[in-house]
Amino acid sequence: MSDTYITCKYIVSGLKCNQLIRNGAVLIENGKIAAVGKEKDVKKLLSGHDKIDRSNHMAIPSLVNGHTHLPETLLRGICDNQKLMTWLNDFIWPFELNMSINDAYHGAQLGCLELIESGISGFIDQYFYAEAIEKAAKEANIRALLCPSIFDNTPESGSLEETWIHVSNLVKNKNHNTDSLVKYGIGPHAPYSVPEEILLKIYDLASKLSLPIHIHLNETKKEVEEAKQLFGMTPIEYMSHLGLTKEKILAAHCVHTTPKEWKIMKDENITVLHNPQSNLKMTSGIAPVYKYLEQGIDVVIGTDGNASNNDLAMLEELTTTAMLQKYLANDPTVLDNATVLNLGSIQGLKAMGVESTGISVNSVADLTLLSLEKSHSWPQNDPLSNVIYSSSSSDVNDLIVNGNFVYLNKEHLTLDKWSIIEKCSEISQRILTEMEK
Numbered sequence: 001m002s003d004t005y006i007t008c009k010y011i012v013s014g015l016k017c018n019q020l021i022r023n024g025a026v027l028i029e030n031g032k033i034a035a036v037g038k039e040k041d042v043k044k045l046l047s048g049h050d051k052i053d054r055s056n057h058m059a060i061p062s063l064v065n066g067h068t069h070l071p072e073t074l075l076r077g078i079c080d081n082q083k084l085m086t087w088l089n090d091f092i093w094p095f096e097l098n099m100s101i102n103d104a105y106h107g108a109q110l111g112c113l114e115l116i117e118s119g120i121s122g123f124i125d126q127y128f129y130a131e132a133i134e135k136a137a138k139e140a141n142i143r144a145l146l147c148p149s150i151f152d153n154t155p156e157s158g159s160l161e162e163t164w165i166h167v168s169n170l171v172k173n174k175n176h177n178t179d180s181l182v183k184y185g186i187g188p189h190a191p192y193s194v195p196e197e198i199l200l201k202i203y204d205l206a207s208k209l210s211l212p213i214h215i216h217l218n219e220t221k222k223e224v225e226e227a228k229q230l231f232g233m234t235p236i237e238y239m240s241h242l243g244l245t246k247e248k249i250l251a252a253h254c255v256h257t258t259p260k261e262w263k264i265m266k267d268e269n270i271t272v273l274h275n276p277q278s279n280l281k282m283t284s285g286i287a288p289v290y291k292y293l294e295q296g297i298d299v300v301i302g303t304d305g306n307a308s309n310n311d312l313a314m315l316e317e318l319t320t321t322a323m324l325q326k327y328l329a330n331d332p333t334v335l336d337n338a339t340v341l342n343l344g345s346i347q348g349l350k351a352m353g354v355e356s357t358g359i360s361v362n363s364v365a366d367l368t369l370l371s372l373e374k375s376h377s378w379p380q381n382d383p384l385s386n387v388i389y390s391s392s393s394s395d396v397n398d399l400i401v402n403g404n405f406v407y408l409n410k411e412h413l414t415l416d417k418w419s420i421i422e423k424c425s426e427i428s429q430r431i432l433t434e435m436e437k
């Protein structure tokens with residue numbers, strides 16, 4: 001790991017992304033930020049660091065994708081414009097049943113390429129074939145919190161009981177080294193797809209191994225109504241009732257919730273993984289993120305899988321988050337720009353169990369450098385406003401993860417882009433042909 005000195009026109013610094021340094025520099029040593037500030041001050045500390053000139057660029061804390069199903073890159077574009085159950089029964093599940101662990105590995109590699117090109121240093125995943133995703137993430141040298149999926153009839157393990165045995169053995173055998181870029185959690189799919197008995201076993205294992213539990217909760221109105229009929233309570237109330245919230249819950253979606261549930265979410269420390277574009281495309285609704293923030297509930301932004309979004313890009317997801325909350329609150333003053341960036345970056349690392357204070361001294365060195373050369377970055381009356389409302393993933397010029405460049409001047413340093421794309425195109429075509437048989 002080389003020590004690096006980077007000069008930037010702008011640096012978004014501070015725990016809340018609310019400090020803008022103009023004509024700044026960052027010094028990275030041993031994977032951490034050793035100094036940040038005005039270039040003239042940081043320059044004094046230079047001694048044998050690699051120098052990177054990004055004087056027409058802006059450094060932001062790297063983005064984190066808070067909810068993915070990474071190998072779903074292979075399913076990109078196979079089904080738009082269908083109702084949820086048709087989408088699942090006729091397209092997604094039949095495709096996944098034809099997916100091997102090797103296919104999932106290549107799909108995850110394509111996911112890593114896309115994450116890197118979108119300036120994303122880490123992702124929180126829930127999928128089967130977690131070991132294939134681990135291999136891809138390690139090769140890409142980016143952060144991952146992998147939560148192997150538990151539900152009935154996975155292509156990897158078959159029945160729910162077999163899946164539970166497979167996943168529990170898998171996570172038990174992992175080295176839960178907190179310094180590793182790849183960590184494990186556990187991923188019961190949802191309360192409607194995993195019975196109480198298995199949820200309780202998952203809780204026991206999660207508490208023994210200190211694993212976060214990554215689950216889909218309160219995604220659709222229908223799901224909430226069915227839970228009330230089945231359990232006599234909503235999915236979030238049910239999780240609390242079973243005691244699962246005594247462990248860390250990472251709850252994807254939380255679109256349809258009540259003030260009673262907000263209290264549970266706040267008191268029992270549930271983190272919301274908000275996926276606004278997926279919720280729009282599947283017509284699930286709009287999660288009341290501004291209400292969650294008012295209550296002091298942790299929120300992280302994600303994209304959901306490529307089958308339902310269809311990309312993994314976060315800058316665009318930040319724009320969507322900001323606009324939807326203003327619309328929902330009928331108030332353009334909710335969610336200032338620094339808060340939106342914070343939810344898409346530092347809060348994401350926190351949910352992954354990584355201590356970060358953004359681009360600040362002693363924080364982990366995860367940085368995204370955005371080029372300012374496109375016309376949509378001008379004028380620069382408020383550079384942070386440009387990040388949230390007018391930038392795009394195509395502005396990402398470099399990505400630094402834990403002090404290491406994985407993307408330098410738009411070149412991948414860890415992955416062979418075109419061989420991965422070629423392989424994934426072949427796999428996707430093969431599976432679509434198999435589905436027709």
Ligand SMILES: [Zn+2]
Pocket residue numbers: 067068069216252304305
């Ligand atoms: Zn999901």
